[in-house]
Amino acid sequence: MTTSTRPHHFAGGPHPGAPAAHTSTGVAAAQATELSKVYGQGETQVVALDRITVEFRRAEFTAIMGPSGSGKSTLMHCMAGLDAISSGSARIGETELTGLKDKKLTQLRRDRVGFIFQAFNLLPTLSALENITLPMDIAGRKPDRAWLDRVIETVGLADRLKHRPNQLSGGQQQRVAVARALASQPEIIFGDEPTGNLDSRAGAEVLGFLRNSVRELGQTVVMVTHDPVAAAYADRVVFLADGRIVDDMAGPTADSVLERMKSFDAKARRS
């Protein structure tokens, strides 16, 4: 289990094809300032996110944790440009997401963000390779061959490329999803419970790849999870409760995360 908080010195040094933005250190990969998300109006109003300010640093693996309904998925959706925010600001790199039209937002997701979902990550009609290159296909770009080979090698799918998703195991499918997210060399990858549907062994495999991608390829990863073991793979854990950030832990271990979670639960019960 690693405790490194500044993963600037990952093994192998920066890959020539690694995300370009990663070399300019000043700006965070993604950043929220006073971000609020409110559903409904008047009496039925629900505040999902309450003036959140947070920064996801480059080449860092961040986990967002919190109990159900804490707003962790909403935060991810808002910061990834999947959902509109009510007030405040959300940025990818130096690009402000609020006010972007759907078209620009779609382009931004396509070119600068990678996604891994809990399920329905892959198109059943496409082969594994086609799924991996899908974002580039959509953009009409040719994938960087050397980078692609390296990604495929990293996730260990070289002999499965021709297979259709239904011929792959759940773990393999999710590895394809990881490869897809990495292949387009996005500035940041968002994962929404990427191991939620996997057994612990397959889950560990996928999380291992994500961590390696941060260390070895200099990738930035933000992952929503409710599993302390998964969170322990991250460099940093941000805890959410009732739409607010309640803690920020560096170098987490499964035990420390679990402890922290328990204390929140206790607090919640007392109040």
Add this chain to the structure above:
Amino acid sequence: MLRTALRNVFAHKARLLMTMLAVLLGVAFVSGTLVFTSTISDAFQKSSEKGYANVDVSISQDGSDAPQGRETVSPLSQRTLDKAANLPGAASATGVVSGFAALSDKDGKLVGDGFSTQGANYYAGRDGKGTDARYPMKEGQAPRAEGQIALDAKTAERTGYQVGDTVRTSVNGPVREEKVTGIFTTDDGNVAAGGTLVLYDNATAQKLFAEPGEYTEIALKADPGVSQTALKEQAEKVLPADTEAVTGQKLADDESKAIENSMSGMKTSLLAFAGIALFVGIFIIANTFTMLVAQRTKELALLRAVGASRRQVTRSVLIEALVVGAVAGLAGMAAGVGIAAGLRALVGTMGGMPDGPLVIEPNTVVVSLIVGVLVTLLAAWLPARRAAKIPPVAAMGALHAPATTRSLILRNTIGALFSAAGAALVLMATTVGDVEDAKAPMGLGAVLLVIGVFILTPLLSRPLIAAAAPVLRLFNVSGKLARQNAVRNPRRTAATASALMVGLTLITGLTVIASGVQQAVNKMASDSLKADYTISMANFTQLSPEVEKKLAQSDQVTATSPLRNAYADIGDDSEYLTGVDGSSIGKLTNIDFTAGGWAGLSSGTKVVVDNATAKEKGWKVGSDFTATYEDGRKGRLTVGGLYEGNQMIKGILVDNKAVTPHMSEVADMQILAKTKDGADDEVKEALTKQLGDNPAILVEDKKDISEGIAQMINILLNMLYGLLAMAVIVAVLGVINTLAMSVFERGQEIGMLRAIGLDRRGIKRMVRLESLVISLFGGVLGIGLGIFFGWAAGELIAGSGLDTYTLVLPWDRLGLFLALAAVVGVLAALWPARRAAKLNMLAAIKTE
């Protein structure tokens, strides 16, 4: 279970909407047909009853035992009329004389179509000073002398003629100039149906339509209290030979029956097209229910798990279908009434039918409902059974119920067998010489082949849609995904495409046949005639011989020949001899002699005979035979030549010298004429002028003839297109439905695609292209099958005597049909594509 079923109907109302529409359209077609035909029948029957209101007994020629082809002189004289008028129980007797009369409009053109342009007498009583109860004058006076006429009010309105105008009419040749003295209203059935009626004074009408002093019919009105039958018995006592008395009731009944018959023919053919639309609808309904069942797999499995029996599950799906069918049936019936009302208004504005209320018979309501429910139940039957087979364990299964990947091997084998048998039967039928014998196997073969191809469509979908890949590649990732989505569920794609295929097969087949026939007829007209013009009556009755004489006087005309029909007994058979001008006919026709020739024809002792007749009679060049003419005299004729007959010229041709002396009334069927300057507008005008700008006479060049035929074929074709449009519209609903369901099913995929960067346009394009691919697939299959059937039916047509028939592929139209399929695809995708693009991305990617 009932409650579950009902709740499902409401829960899925958006998705069931298309199904309902499909059923609704088919049912609307059925009920529209029924309401429209019963409305027309009713209107015509009322009108014919009204038309006979003034007739209790009618005395006319007894048509039944008049020998065929022999002109019987009208035996109804003024004396008979007087006698009839004095019969005990007769209130009045009206002499009727009527026949064809052409009226020209202000531009000199014939009013109406030639078959419904009638002329009759205004019978003003014995003294000529009374009024004719049949024709009450609305304006002006009844015609009292030659040169005066009255017009029916509808015609007056249509042409704009008013009392005091001078109009041109013609009965059998010469043009008459008449003054309109009156405009009348009438219950005459012909006028009610859009015909024209010109009334002459009694003497003039007799001169024009019969002989002076004679009538074609006597209409008796009974005294109050005297029954029609009693009067008829009285009338029979004074009947001259060869005439009969019929009660007005019977005439009205006969006419009703005739109307009923012609309506039932129309009804049957309209219902056949409604049947096609419903058949197409079945595909769509079956598809919808299959998809609904697949989507509800977990729900149905849960029902099974908590104890519902298979039968209960089946029943719940069928109840759902029943509700859909009943609602759609009711709505369809209402829509049908609307369609019928619209049609009636349309026909009404064209003046084609008498006024009358919309008639909705109880039968119509019952049939519409039953059709709606039965069709829906039938289509939902298989999906319902499939629903029952869902095991209870599926409720606990994975998120995605695995798609039924049952092997297509059995299906493909059956499809191949059907297709092969069907194609073989059709091919075999084309080699059978006799058309009547070939019809049954060809029909059966066609049905088998269509079913076979339908069964095979899932198999065909892959290679055919793969063929579109190079084009789809132009659309990048959207095209690629569209292609893969289209072949993802071959059964569903097949059912959707098949619905479109059925309509396009029929449309293409009919078009191919029509093009071939049109070309064949054109060819026949131009090949067999050297004459530049044919002259005939507008209603194709006989022309006065004066017309030919007048025509021959023109400087333009270099050769003419009348065509006369003369009836004669040859051996034991009755035959028509066609009388021609033996000296000029060779210049006017272009026929292929297989032996002999025109030589000697003008002598009046020789004939030329087509091969078919010669074969039947066993004649060769030089054979001679005796003809017994209609006046009983005999003549000896020798065969001078044998030729290959066609639809334009066939049978026994003989010089007029031989037949004219024996004819009781000399008249020409048609005149062929060759002109110095050939066929052009000026010559045509000159000829028309030479004949006195006569509205009753048609002067046509070959182009007119073929254009006339082309127009007829086109009208027919357009009507068929219109009727088949319903089947295509239903198919469009099917495509919409399939796409909407696919979009719904693939919500999560679409959400994921949006998340990783496919923009709304890309999503829309993906759905549109999928729709386009499916539609074009159906289009290609339909057009292919249509061409095959068109070819096969053409072989039969060619074999049935239209020798000039060859296969014509109207590429422009076929291209248009393919474009139509594409348009169908694009239109059908409008709504589903919008829906897909608007899909809430977050909701879609959130897991359950």
